[in-house]
Every structure is written in structure tokens, then in C-alpha cells.
Amino acid sequence: MTLQSRVLQVTDRIVARSADSRAQYLARMDAARRRGPARAHLSCSGQAHAFAAAGPDQAALAGGSAGNLGIVTAYNDMLSAHQPFERFPDLIRAAARASGGTAQVAGGVPAMCDGVTQGEAGMELSLFSRDVIALAASVALSHNTFDAAVFLGVCDKIVPGLVIAAQAFGHLPIVFLPAGPMTSGLANDEKARVRQQFAAGEVGREALMAAEMAAYHGPGTCTFYGTANTNQMLMEFMGLHLPGASFVNPNTDLRDALTQEGARRALALSALGNAYTPVCDILDEKAFVNGIVGLHATGGSTNLLIHLVAMARAGGILLDWQDFADLSEVVPLLARVYPNGLADVNHFHAAGGLSYLIGELLGAGLLHPDTRTIAGQGLARYRTEPKLRDGLLVWEDGAGHSLNDKILRAAQDPFQPTGGLKRLTGSLGTAVMKVSAVAPEHHVVQAPVRVFHDQDAVKAAFKAGEFTGDVIVVVRFQGPRANGMPELHSLTPILSILQGRGQKVALVTDGRMSGASGKVPAAIHVCPEALEGGALARLRDGDVLRVDAVAGTLDVLTDGVADRDPVAPDLSANASGMGRELFAAFRDHVGRATDGASIFGGR
Template sequence: MTLNPVLERVTDNIIARSEQTRGAYLQRMEAARSKGPSRAHLSCSGQAHAYAAADPGDKAALATTDAGNLAIVTAYNDMLSAHQPFNRFPELIRDAVRSAGGTAQVAGGVPAMCDGVTQGEAGMELSLFSRDVIALAASVALSHDTFDAAVFLGVCDKIVPGLVIAAQAFGHLPAVFLPAGPMTSGLPNDEKALMRQKFAAGEATRAELMQAEMASYHGPGTCTFYGTANSNQMLMEFMGLHLPGASFVNPNTDLRDALTREGARRALSLSAQGNNYTPVCKVLDERAFANGIVGLNATGGSTNLLIHLIAMARAGGIILDWQDFSALSDVTPLMARVYPNGLADVNHFHAAGGLGYMIGNLLENGLLHPDTPTVGGDGLHAYRQEPVLKDGTLHWQDGAGRSLNDKILRPVTDPFQPSGGLVRLAGSLGTAVMKISAVAPEHHTVEAPVRVFDSQEAVKDAFKAGELTGDVIIVVRFQGPKANGMPELHSLTPILSILQGRGQKVALVTDGRMSGASGKIPSAIHVCPEAMEGGAIARLRDGDILRVDAGAGTLNILTDGVADRAPATADLSANQFGVGRELFASFRNTVGSAETGATIFGG
């Protein structure tokens, strides 16, 4: 199948744009590889420190043979349902690599926070920065330089991007990402959302809300809606860092355990000590990132990845911009309807054919680069298959080859909509992005007077006071990375949904983030320049007219004279302390813009 010309052109543009930075990165990785396994060069004392607590058999192998040593970098904690299953993984991994003649050690742990817990709370202001903390922590874990390959245990919103950034800093090593899988299906997501709206409108008690939430989030595994966590899992498969079909197998099952063991063995088999050396720097090339963007569009994935993918790519010397996402969105059909873009959850999506079907169908239609290196081998073609257990042994077999439920999953030739739904907006307010895969066409354009707020709490107060009447564009500013760490504003969703349900035309415009679960409200997010840097959003006043037009890709101020105003300032002193925020002042002072990944790493 001939490659889609837009995919080819966008990829060529990325390659040309990244020529110098990518070349310098690959030179650094080659220099690291050429030194060979570093533990052989450690002093006897250094090696003794590294092996002191190892199992006696592992200690002997490490000290006297050239057996490969696998690093385990884990984001385990038992407060996150998605990460609680990782408690069992180190022993599974150790046993698997021992059977292959190798060893494995937990190199270190990284923090993992839950955006669901911190949503609308002060802790959310640390959420985006936690990605870079994770990258730093994982780098410390690997800095002992005693490893031949690595496995990374992480699932949720900032954890996977942070681990990918660190993996690329050690890009001369092979890496396999080992997911934990989604929790089993609970209360349907649409029923949960309805209960949230009823509570926001005063039509349900807190006890009723709590009962619904507990029925939805009820066990170990990833939340089952298609937010950032599950978008991360999709990306790792599309970009070749998962084993084929590994993303959406439920935790604590025999198949999940078999995939974990095989992932560990596979990581070690890809090291420089073997005959199939496949380091991260080889897997994550420009084509892999283009494939990831196609996957994000085809599945209607999280808007957070519009920031994370840029930061992840830059860690490997690859420069993406929002126009790459928009251009690929125009030619990538929306193939999936998973909540909040539909009623199904990721378990239903997986059962309908899931990622294996999508990857195969996109390959057949020239919408993916087929020959990218992967940890699964055979380029992306291996990812058309699905894992199964036969007599207790892991095998891969051809997937269904068709959708088993066309209300959830459709082919490229009969999609839910012709484009992926990630739109770059540009105009007199600056640049922004919008996800429209769940937004009804009649809401793609909103022209209305604005109400301007400097916090989401102020929006909630205005709603409770009955002030948000008529058509309105809610502007929430001073929410960018330099102001307060760029929190998600997902807690505004029930309020905005109520306004839209009343027949009002409503949109959100913000220099903050929305959510991986961005839904039916048109939301122009990640506005750049942000208010803290004096962007046009800081010059808006109540009553100014904005036009948000996803079809035209524009975000314009229609009121005259706004550009001549002095930018507003805000009292941000309340954002500087508490819940650890005082420790992140240097992050706020040095972070780059959302357009460059909102990262402290030279973005």
C-alpha cells in the first residue's frame, strides 16, 4: 500500500526540522553504546555495592559472567488503581529473566500521582510538572549505569511521558514498557457523568454521587474511559514500545502475567550483548512519532498528548509542532467511539478488535509507516496480531481482521467522522488546540461575549450565583505553566455541560489544560502566549466578543481595541505555597510554553 502523501510530507517536514538536533542526539547515543556495558568498568567496591543485596544466584551471575542485567524502573504505589498491580511485577520479571540466563534489579521508583484525585484541587498544580520529576527520578535510577536494558512500569497521565523522556536520555539501552491493564468494567461512564451533572445542579445528594463514583472506579487497573492514561497505552503500542496487544489486557490475569514475563525477556534479548540490538533511540524515530500522532487522531485520544508528545520527541532530538497534529488529523479518520467520545469503555473497544484491528486497517490504507523498528519485531505488522495463551504458553495469532462492533470500531473507509478531530487554532488571541471528536458539529463554531475568570473556583461561584446566562465563552486565564503549573480544568465540565444542555452556546477558552477526557464542550485550550507572559488572553474583559471556529481553525477577538490595552495581572500568591507548591518555584520560572511541550528541559 502506498503511503498517504500527507503522512509522508509531515514526516519529511519533521525530519528536516529536526536534522541538527536529532543528529546530535544520535551521536551521543552512539558514543554511549560504544563504551559497552558499564558495570564491567566499575571498581570492585562499586560492583560489590551494586550486587550486595541480590539473590545469591544473581550475585554470582553479575560478578562472574556476562549475563545481561535488566533495570526495572517502577511507578508502583497502591493508591493509584492503575499502578497497584505493579506490586507483583518485579518477581515475575526476575523469574522470567533468570530462566533466560539474565538478572534483574529494581533500579528505582518514580512518583505517580492521580489526576482523578487532584482534579479541581491544589495538587493538580503539580500534575504537569510531575512528568519532568518522573523523568529526573528515572534518570537517577539508571545513572548507576550497571544495566544492559530496562523495563518501565507505568500507565497514567504524566508517568508514561516522563518515563519515555528518561528512556531517551538512556536511548542506547533497549526498553520495553510493561502496562498493568484496565480495570474491569463498572458503572457505565455516561451514567457516572449524568450523576455528576445532577450533583452540580443540586439534583442529587453527595451520598448518591459517592455511590456512583465508587461503582465506576471499583478495582485495580486503569480507569476505563479513554483519557490520557489509556491514550498513553495506545501510543506505546503504535510507537512500538509495548509487546503487540499488551495495552488493554486486564490486571492479575494469566495472560497479563505472561505478557509481563515475555516483555522482560524481550527487553534483555534486544541488548547489545545479543544479535538483535534494538535501543530506544532506534525505535523512537521521526516515523514512530508520526505513527503516534495518527493513532491519537484515529482513536480520538487525549488533548494532553498534544503537550506530552512534543516533550517526548524533543528528548530524542525530534521537533514536533501543533501543525503536524492538525495536518495529520485532516487525513486520519476517527475510527473509534470510546467514552467520552461514545458510550463504550476500553474493555468494549478491546473486545471489538481494539488496537490490533486499527493498526492493521490503518496500515492497509497507507496511514502508518509500516517499517518502524519495534520491540515486537517485524515493524508494525506484528501489531496486527493479538496475544493468547495455549496450554499455558504465550502465542500471537491473527486478530479478527474486522470490527466486531461497528458502534465502537469502524474501518478507515467507513469512519465515525472523516478527520481525527484534533485542531490547531490560530488568530488574534494566539494559538490553541481543540479536540472536537466528541463535540457535535453545531458546536464547532461559537461566537459570543466572554466572561473572564482568573480561577476555576470563580467560574463555579458565578454559576452558583446564576450569572452565566445566555450565550457565553468562559475564559479562564492565568492557568498556564508559568502561572501555576497548567492544571487541568476538568472539574468545570459538569457546569459547562449544564449550560449547553439549557440551549446556551458555550465554549471554554483557557491557557490551561482541559483533560484527557475532554468531551462535548468546545474547548480552546493551551492558549499561547499565556496570560502570565502578557498574551492577548490577558487583555480580555467581560463582554468582549470572541469567535472560536474549529472548522476554519481560528481563534479571534472581534472587539476592537483589545490589543491596545495593558495586560491584566493576577494575584498568584495563593498558588505559590501549600501541597508542596513552594518546592516547584524553579519549575514555574523556567518552564517552556505549551507549544514546546511545557517542559523544563530546554523547551
């Protein structure tokens, strides 16, 4: 199948834009590759420190002939998605030994949950935790005693942070090992219904708690298609997972077999063998285009419009939101997974999952088939599914057709002809919107604004009955420089109630919404942010905005707004508490959302 012309055009544009920075990056990786792991060049004392606690692996490590695998883990038992990683080091060590190698836990990285911190002060550390994770993973690998690595991480900021670190150590082969989604619990639409009832005062906290516990009930990733599961899709589309590994449930024989095979594969890809495949050769411009295509085809998380930009820049690849917008015009939406539909990721996986989706997109000429992957055979290998046959892990062809066309569709019969994410530009700046779950009649909203400086004030206005007509809720000073760019997902229930009453309603903010952004149109990541003097800082109650996801525009219709002085807010309340005082340097040096909202490279 010939590659679609728009995919070629966008790829060529990214290659040209990135030529200098990519060449500099690859030169650094080549120099690191030539130096190789310094294990054998360490002093005897240095080696003794590194191997002292390795037990039965000490002799192999001291001999220097066996491949040594570094494990970087985001394990904690507070996050359901990461709790299964408790067992992974033992599985990985056993697999490495069986292959004649060794494995050591190189270090841990923090992993926080946006679900726990929604609406709380801790959410203001969430985005910055991505860069902390990159720094922590780099410290873990800085001992330079590893021939390859496996990264254990799943959730919202963890995978992007680990990818940024992987790019810094791009001369190493690195395999990402997921934990898988929890088994299905309370249906996501029922959970959302109870949340709305609670927000409206129709049920009490006891009913809300019962619903939430029934939804989030065991180990594994949350089952809706938010940022965590979008991350897993990306790692498969971009060739850093084993084929079909993303959505196998935790603590199953198949999951354990995939974990051990991932460890073996990482060692096989090291420079000690004949299949040396470093990360810098996998994560090229084509791989990132494939990731963006997957994001659109699945209606993935808006957070990835920030994370993918930051992930790519760590490897010298310069993405911008126009690349996303141009690809969205030609990539059809092929999946309906909550909040874009009623199914969860387990239903999606059962209906054919990523193997079917990748096959459809390859057949339509929408993916680069010739990217390098850890599987070693290009992206076509990812059309297969892992199975256990007589205790052996094998890969077999998938069904070749959707097993449920309410969840997965063929490229010639999509849910909608364009992707699930839109870029908006206009007199208010630039923003993004997830449209895959928004009904067509809500794609354009023109209404007066109510302006707020935090989400608690929005909730108070709702409880006071102040939202009686069509309204665009503006929540400003929520950008990365102002307070770390928290998600505002806790506003979803009340905005949904207003929409359900027949009011035209939208959200506009320089903050983030959520990977679970749903049926209410939300123009988010507005840039420049209000603290930089962006147009958001000049709005007043009653100004009229037009949010148009059809035309891709975001405009102030009231005259004279640009001539006003920007509001100067008091942000002192965001400066301390829950560790926020320790992140002042991050707020001072973070880049714009359009550049990945990263501290690396600054503004």
C-alpha cells in the first residue's frame, strides 16, 4: 500500500525542521555508543560497589562477559497500575539468567496519580513530575554499568518521563514493559452518571464512594481510555513494546511470559549481540508520526499533545501542533472507547485491539511500515497477537476483522472521517480540543464568558445557581508557569449537567483537562498562557467568545479586548504546600505548552 501523501508531507516537514537538532543528537548518541558501558573500565572498588549485593550474579558481573540489564521501575503499591511491578524484578532476573545475562534494579522513579490529586494542591506537581521522572531515570542509569535496560511504567506522566530519559540514553536498547489494565468493573458510563448525580446533590457521598470503588477495584491501569492507556498504545505504535503487550491483564500467565520475553529481548538487542538496536534508532521522525496517527485513530488523550512534543525534543525532533492538526484531517477515528464510547480497554482488546488497528492503518497507507522496533521486523509484526501455546509464548495472526464494530471499525468504515483531536487558533491564541466524544451539535459554541482563577470558584458559582444561560467558562492562570498546569477534570460533572439542561457550554483554559476529556467541548492548553500576558488575561465577564472545532478557531468577538491591560493575579497561594515550594525553579524555567511544557531547554 502506498503511503498517504499527507503522512509523507508531514514527515518530510518534521525531518527538515529537525535536521540540525537531530544531527547533533545522533552525534552525541554515536559518541556514547562508541564508549560503551564502562563496567569493565571501572576501578576494582567501583565494580565491587556495583556488584556487592548481586548475590549469585556477582561472578558473571565481575567477569564482564554477560550482558547486564538495568531495571528502572515506577513501582509503588498506592497506584493500581504500578502495583503489579512489585513482582517484575524477580521475573526479569530469572529471564536474564536463563539467557546467560544478569539484571539489576538500577533505580526507581516517582509515580503519582492524577485521579487521586484531581482538584487538590498535589495536582500542581503532576506535569512537573514527568521531568522529575526523566531526571530520576537518568540518575539510575548514570552508573553506566548496563548493556540494555527495561523500563517499568504505565501512567500519565511516567511513560513520557521515561521516554525522555530513554532518549538521553539513546545509545542503549530499552524495552518498555507494561503492567496491563485491571479487569472490568463498574461500567464507566455508570460511574460518570453517579458522579453527575453527586454534583447535582441527587445522591450522597456513600453512593459516590460505592460507585468509585466498584470502578477502581483491583491491580492494573484504569480501564477508560485516558492518558495512561493512550501511553500504552503509543509504545506499541512506536515500537517500544512487544507486539500485543499493552492490554494484557496483570498477574496472568501471559503477562508474566511477556515480561520475561521483554527482558530477553532487551539483552538480545544489546551491542554484545548481532541485533544491536538502540533507542535512538527506533525513535526517529517516522516513529513519532506513527504515534500521532495512533493518537488520532483512537481518540487518545489531549495530554499527549504536550508529552509527544517533549518526548520528541529529547531526541532532537521538533514537532508542533500543526503537525497534529494536518494529520488529523486524514486519519479516521477507528475506535470508540470510553469516554468516546461505552466500551473499556478490555472490550477494545477483545474486539481486535491494537493488532487490528495497526493492520487497518498500515493497509490504508497511514503508518510508516519500515520503522525499527524492538521486535525487529518493522511495524507489520505488530499485526500479530501473543498467545500461550503449551506454555510457550508465540505470536499469531489476529482475526483480521473487527469482532465488535461498535468498538472498532475498518479504515473504510470509520466512526468519523477525521481524527479525534483538533488544533484551534485565533485572537485568543492557540489551543487543542478533543472532539471524538463531543457530539457534532456541540462542536461550535458562541457565548458570553464567566472568568475564574481557579476551579473551586467555578464549583461555588455552580452551587449558587449562577449558570443560567449559555456560557463559556474560562479558567485562567492555570498554565505551566502559573501553577504547573493542573488538570481540571473535576469540573467535568458540573459542566456536563449544564449541557444536559440544554445550555450551550464550553470550557476554555490555559490548564489541562484530562485524558478522560468527554462530551463537553474544552479548548485547553491555551497558549500564550495568561501569566505571560496572553489574551486570556484580558477577558472580563460578559465578553463573547467563539469556540469552533469545525473551522478550528478560537476567537474573542468583543471589541477592544486587546487594548486592555492584562490582569495581574495573586498567585501566592500556589507557591507553597504539598511540596510546591520546591518546584519554584520549575515554574520559573518551564517552556510553553506548545513546546512540551518542559524544563529542559526552558523558554
